[in-house]
Amino acid sequence: MARPKSEQVRQAILDAAHQLFMEKGYTATTIGAIARQAGTAQSNVYVYFQSKFDIGFAVFDPWMRQKVTELEEKVGSVSDPQDRLHTLVEGLLHGIASDPSGQTMTLVQVLATVKPSDEYDPELLMWTLERIREMIGDILPGASPAEHDVLTQALMLSFDGIALRQNLRREEVSDDHGISAMLTLMKPYLDREKPAAKVAEAG
Amino acid sequence: MARPKSEQVRQAILDAAHQLFMEKGYTATTIGAIARQAGTAQSNVYVYFQSKFDIGFAVFDPWMRQKVTELEEKVGSVSDPQDRLHTLVEGLLHGIASDPSGQTMTLVQVLATVKPSDEYDPELLMWTLERIREMIGDILPGASPAEHDVLTQALMLSFDGIALRQNLRREEVSDDHGISAMLTLMKPYLDREKPAAKVAEAG
DNA sequence: TGTCAATAGCGAATGTCATTCGTTCAAAAA
DNA sequence: TTTTTGAACGAATGACATTCGCTATTGACA
Structure with a gap:
């Protein structure tokens, strides 16, 4: 109910993470960088993923x-x-x-x-x-x-x-x-x- | 020259780290905890180890x-x-x-x-x-x-x-x-x- | 078509770390 | 003794992951 999660946003986060992990590795990639690359707010990442x-x-x-x-x-x-x-x-x-x-x-x-x-x-x-x-x-x-x-x-x-x-x-x-x-x-x-x-x- | 590093302190740090790593794992062990357990200051740990x-x-x-x-x-x-x-x-x-x-x-x-x-x-x-x-x-x-x-x-x-x-x-x-x-x-x-x-x- | 309630989205905290800084003081060298 | 080096220390810094409080959207229902 209420506002649904956007499949687009979810995919954008995954794509951004995928690219950044390849470039810099998992540890060196920050949630902030993933969010920026995905075009959303850092905190919003946690709406789509637990951690x-x-x-x-x-x-x-x-x-x-x-x-x-x-x-x-x-x-x-x-x-x-x-x-x-x-x-x-x-x-x-x-x-x-x-x-x-x-x-x-x-x-x-x-x-x-x-x-x-x-x-x-x-x-x-x-x-x-x-x-x-x-x-x-x-x-x-x-x-x-x-x-x-x-x-x-x-x-x-x-x-x-x-x-x-x-x-x-x-x-x-x-x-x-x-x-x-x-x-x-x-x-x-x-x-x-x-x-x-x-x-x-x-x- | 000057004041030498103490082998005791070095060993105390290693012992503390050893014990804490066994108890909580490397990632979950903090430098602060190691220092406390070793009886020295957190910053002093960096006199003995680079990282x-x-x-x-x-x-x-x-x-x-x-x-x-x-x-x-x-x-x-x-x-x-x-x-x-x-x-x-x-x-x-x-x-x-x-x-x-x-x-x-x-x-x-x-x-x-x-x-x-x-x-x-x-x-x-x-x-x-x-x-x-x-x-x-x-x-x-x-x-x-x-x-x-x-x-x-x-x-x-x-x-x-x-x-x-x-x-x-x-x-x-x-x-x-x-x-x-x-x-x-x-x-x-x-x-x-x-x-x-x-x-x-x-x- | 309008109202409500849930929740996506967001900017600003929090809290936790490793690591560095500036200062003080002990000890080796003179 | 005096000088000088660097150990010891408490207080920053700077990065982060994660959470909070608020605003805005949107689906459900009247």
Whole structure:
């Protein structure tokens, strides 16, 4: 009832935040700057979002879903299993986790500065895990579900690790070694129908 | 020359910071609180440390070295290679990365809030990498140096990933799957002298 | 078509921090 | 002793996220 929130204003705030996060990072972006860029009052931002944390997540969430969806298409368009795996790992760890536009930095800075009052919903994490498990299942139909889980978990863990390092943006701390390491660790699964390791308690 | 800095004061600040970081986390701990707890003036803290970042790192660094050293001893005391690998991965990822005292949260929050003016020195990271590579070399003498690198990089990446998630402290986001996944991925290296994967570009 | 009540929108606070300033005073060097 | 350097300190500064009190709009209802 009464005066409704404007979808335009909401989107303007998200767009402004998105652009500023890319330019300066989440921490260095102020609510005042977001409001100015969005053409509204600083205090009005709080009519649309509960907190800066909220904005950060609202910006990252659709970006991440978009990227993962694109990756699914890309992986789907490759036929050779070895190339598919390479595309998946490379795309996830290089293309998304160490994405140069800085969206991943947003995620890290958002997650690292959660306050108890911020409500973190792991739904995006679960959704992403699901997509990756599915892609891995497609690439390695011979492996067991437990093995799919193992590879999925390891990939997501690496994703988070690379994201954290990305935040440092130091030449000395390159991601390349880590990425090729994960690729190497996963490769053996391509070569067998029933891999040696059935230890997987993951599930 | 002139009045020298007091090692006592410096240590008091570090101790106070250490305790408060464990209790409330890095972000939620204020310089004022550290000073009060250390029995000195807030401004005097800046005589001993350049910034809050500096303090965070000065607290984390010796803790991490201690933990890694303990892990080396623990791994060294185990004889069976399979148990050694298990001890290493479990100790690194469970014992250190998801350490409940909150030191890892300190690391994550410190790294995630670096400002350009903060001088991050990757020396601790390099030192840790070196120790882990050495342990892996001991456990898998049959593997090539390139393979040692691969496993080291993958382990450190997982370490960072688990540390980031640890910061969320949510039941839904457990580390166990990720840890056992890494263990599973590494196990095959125990069973062969010359593993299939020689793809390792890492080095 | 007019009135009411809810609430978007806004400018000016608040409150919390890290960090800096200006001054004082202890101790090393002369 | 005297001088000089810099530790110690209380009081600013300057950034921010977030809240407050008020005004203006707009949907619902008469």
